[in-house]
Amino acid sequence: MIQQALDRLVASATGDDLREVRRLGFQLADPDQVDYDPEPLSIQPHAIDWDEVDRHRNIRSCN
Template sequence: MKQTDLNRAVALATGETIATVKRLGFLLAEPQETVDPDSEMSGPLVIDWDELDNLRMAPQTEGLNHVPSWV
């Protein structure tokens, strides 16, 4: 399966655009590699998007005072 075929199939299955699927970067798993979906550590090819967003936002929010100015 070519990458374009995979992107098209994921887009069709998820309802996302092909551009969004391409940007997220789906890859085919190696046939000999097994991934336990119930495992705490799913492997190096799995991205926790929430954790990544938190890491990206952390430097931007460090040191900010979140107390309202009227307090």
């Protein structure tokens, strides 16, 4: 697939202007290039343990 065809398909699917799609720089991913973009499963989830936060927040001061 050539870049122009990819840009037109993305613009058609998203409803965005072709210039905007070109500015964003969509390109085909190479499955053999593993360091191109991290897979969702290899990224650690971002989570906050609110119980742990509350434990630190609810410490009485000795004043």
